[in-house]
Each structure stands twice: as C-alpha cells, then as structure tokens.
Amino acid sequence: MRAGTGVIEVRGARSHNLRDVDVDIPTGVLVVVTGVAGSGKSSLIHGSVTPREDVIAVDQSPIRGSRRSSPATYTSLLDPIRKAFAKANGVKPALFRLELRGRVPGVQGRRSDRDGPRTV
Incomplete structure (x- = not known):
C-alpha cells in the first residue's frame, strides 16, 4: 500500500x-x-x-469534440470492464458499447438524453 x-x-x-x-x-x-x-x-x-488551484478532477464529462468520449473511453479504461461484464453475463463485449452491436435498434449508435437510460 x-x-x-x-x-x-x-x-x-x-x-x-x-x-x-x-x-x-x-x-x-x-x-x-x-x-x-x-x-x-x-x-x-x-x-x-476542485475549486482549489492544486486539484485536478477527472470525471465522466465528455471530452471536447465527442459527446460520447469520456476519460474512461479515451484511455481505453472501459475495455477491461466491458470484457469482465461480458464474461460474467456470457455475452460479447460489443454488447456494452453504445456505438456497436449493443446499440439501441434504429438509433445507429447515436442517442439523446431524452431516450432515457440504456438497458442491456
């Protein structure tokens, strides 16, 4: 430690x-x-x-340029998490990616906040 x-x-x-x-x-x-x-x-x-000068906060806010990118997706931190969820549920990791096979039908990888939370 x-x-x-x-x-x-x-x-x-x-x-x-x-x-x-x-x-x-x-x-x-x-x-x-x-x-x-x-x-x-x-x-x-x-x-x-976070209002202090010597503090840098990393949260889930979108990175400029893409409303779906966050520090976790940008650094590939979510990849091992997706794999673990997929393994635990006996499905493919792509199911846990909004822009791939796990996307909501008819949305083509894009959704607005008004669509509500995504259920997998």
Whole structure:
C-alpha cells in the first residue's frame, strides 16, 4: 500500500446534502469517493475540493469534440470492464458499447438524453 504525501483538509463542508462535514483527503495517491446516491459525493468533491488551484478532477464529462468520449473511453479504461461484464453475463463485449452491436435498434449508435437510460 502506498502512503499519501499529505492531505487536503475540508472543514465544515455545507452544500446540498452535506452538513458540517470534515474530511482529510490524502494527496499523492489515487482517491475514490463512494457512497449511495444522494449522499453528497459530488457536493463534497466539486463544492469543496476542485475549486482549489492544486486539484485536478477527472470525471465522466465528455471530452471536447465527442459527446460520447469520456476519460474512461479515451484511455481505453472501459475495455477491461466491458470484457469482465461480458464474461460474467456470457455475452460479447460489443454488447456494452453504445456505438456497436449493443446499440439501441434504429438509433445507429447515436442517442439523446431524452431516450432515457440504456438497458442491456
């Protein structure tokens, strides 16, 4: 296990669902913030941590030029995840790619947010 090189102190975070939250976030290591929906993960990170000059946040926002590309797709990070899901479900990995065989019929690899979540 790698030790952090310092901490980012967040004190008294109060935004949306957060009520006076205190947390020390390690620096120099990969940190993942998890929790149930509505628990304040995004409020904590985007409201209290990312406004700092020394913080770079990587999220699932589209990369410029393609509304379907995110850091995870651009770096091929999703490839092993797709393979694992495919193996666990006995299907081909392409089923988990919007622009290939897994696409919604008739959409030709493009969908709008109004189409709702995609069920696989």
